[in-house]
Amino acid sequence: MSVYQSNNLNEKESSRTLSLIVDNEPGTLARVIGLFSGRGYNIESLTVTEVDDRRHLSRISLVTRGTSMTIEQIKSHLLRLVPVHLVRDLTLEGPFIECELALIKLVAKGANRVEALRIADTFRAKTLDVTLSSFVFELTGRPHKIDAFIGLMQSLGDTEISRTGVSAISRGSETETKILEQIKVN
């Protein structure tokens, strides 16, 4: 947006999930994040790890918010970055899966412990650690499901939360292999 008045499209902002393929080299993440902070865009969630060890490529799953004009800007600006090879707008492309992993520590006593285990079972959370006064649960799923689980745990005792952020992939048989094959193996 310019310093002058906005274009006033009256369009509400919506959440978008982007999937990027980038070179796994120093500074790439700084370029992506710097673009968002420098131009005043939001990052709601961001995950990044190498997914191709021969070509040294990482996938960044990124959730952002904006009007469609802002999102188009974000995508064009991301593509200008030299180490960014591919920018996919999963929300726009069609059905996709997004998933998150959370680790939740709960400190609770007595009946609350029983309730916690029952809820964990309902959510298909795994129990990773148990002491006489605490649990650590592992839960994967959509962010809403994790939000709901955390909400319930918080009402049962003191909690500590660690979440990975959203990782996303499109549904169906289409893959990026053909596109990525253009990138030389180092």
Place this chain on the structure above:
Amino acid sequence: MKNNLEMNGAEAVIKALEENGVEIIFGYPGGAVLPLYDALFKNKKIKHILVRHEQAAVHAAEGYARSTGKVGCVLVTSGPGATNAITGLTDALMDSVPLICLTGQVPTHLIGTDAFQEADTTGISRPCTKHNYLVKNVDLLCNIVHEAFSIASSGRPGPVLIDLPKDIQLSNVTYTNKIIKTNKVKKNKNLIDLATISSVAKVLVNAKKPIIYGGGGVINAGPEASTLLTELVDLLNAPVTLTLMGLGSVSNENKNFLGMLGMHGTYEANLAMHNCDVMLNVGARFDDRVTGRLNAFSPFSKKIHIDIDKSSINKIISVDYGLVGDAKDILYALVQEIKKEKKKKNNTSISDWWFDINEWRNKKSLNFEQKGRIIKPQQAIKLLYEKTKKIDTYITTEVGQHQMWAAQYFGFSKPNHWMTSGGLGTMGYGLPSSVGVQIAHPNSLVIDISGEASFLMNMQELSTIVQYNLPVKIFILNNQWMGMVRQWQELNHGSRYSESYTESLPDFVLLAKSFGIKGLLVSEISELDNAIDEMISTKGPVIADIRVEKEENCFPMIPSGAAHNEMILSSSDSNTNVSQDGIALV
């Protein structure tokens, strides 16, 4: 015996520069680049120009690049050398100038230890370069330099920085030649969108009130793009206006040229933008100096935008047709389509439109009155233009009122002859930039149209000018004020002139003398004519101190927060009251 491809990193860098066509490099030595300077010392082909400040090295390279279309090259040391270069790099990024900036760095094992003259150069320069590299593996060095040149000059051009730790410069390496390779997924394929071009051609041919608005992208696409744009203008008989960055792409003498548009553009250009029914933007980016208030920007028009950078399309203004690609390629295709379209049917008559435009032209928004003995700055530029018209003249400017007067009253008939800091608005750009222009065009007339405040920002470069005997003419419109700041304080802040007057200016003639060059003081209109003649005919550099009307304002003007049709022609205009929203804008 040493194979001739075995060398140290520094020698490899210089060899790679040579392979990429570098003839001139602007720089300043220091501890972390000594191996590179040693390699330069042994090199016969690349000429190094020693500037007096690293910011000036970058501006000089910009002047060189913009006046030749080649990639400019800069070499500076680590720490302060690199940080001093940052303003220049940002300037080059904003104005899309292709540059390679080599910076020294402390040895790799000292990175991160707060070593002497260490700075996180790649971190600092990341947002102000198109791309940057920190070379940590000498085997990748040659490829990085080759790739840097491709990145700087392809697509939307920009500065690329390569940070070179001293141990890398001293490590042994086998030189590798440039191989044209694409190791990247092809992004922005820039396939010409013929279907859209065909629709655009129809829209243009059927327009009743068309306007063509060209920008720096036309200049960057090379002289052919300027020729094609002119052909398009003639073909449609459409009015054409140019941004500050685009001046020269259509000749000022073209009968359809309405002058520059925007905040200090002509009345006819801005009114034509406001009232048109079809707007064709070629290589401009709807900058806020051009659009004025956005919700009143050209309300009745279908908009077509040609830009090589996809992110420029729909960034500020929603357009009806976006064409991503090089201005030259798209203009070529568009001209062909319009020729076809015109065979099918006659042009829609646009004589009514020209009637309106001529009415606006009759306002003579650039009029001024030269009365009395005091020189009007506009008159100084006008006379300078008339006296240099027939010579191959390159103009650089600093930033402020003098820059706008130069844009308004100097005529540019060719591309690449006008170097000014548009996007960043860097005071102190013009003098070092003129160094680069004069180096590239040793036999041409190079004039830095300057203001006394801007000149003071990089005047150390006089020393460079003298060292290389560059016959740069420095034409200072001296009003003793930071004129544009003063003007805004007058218009927006009740004439409270806070800190915009310069108390202790040097005697510019004595200053020139101290460098052994000619200085001219011109304080009355009667002396102006002879002084300009003397300046032009002098073989070496000249500082001309032109004492102009001190409180002259730059008009016409779209006040901040106003629209194209709300422009004011003089300070007595009734619209001078700026809205509260407007005052908050820059």
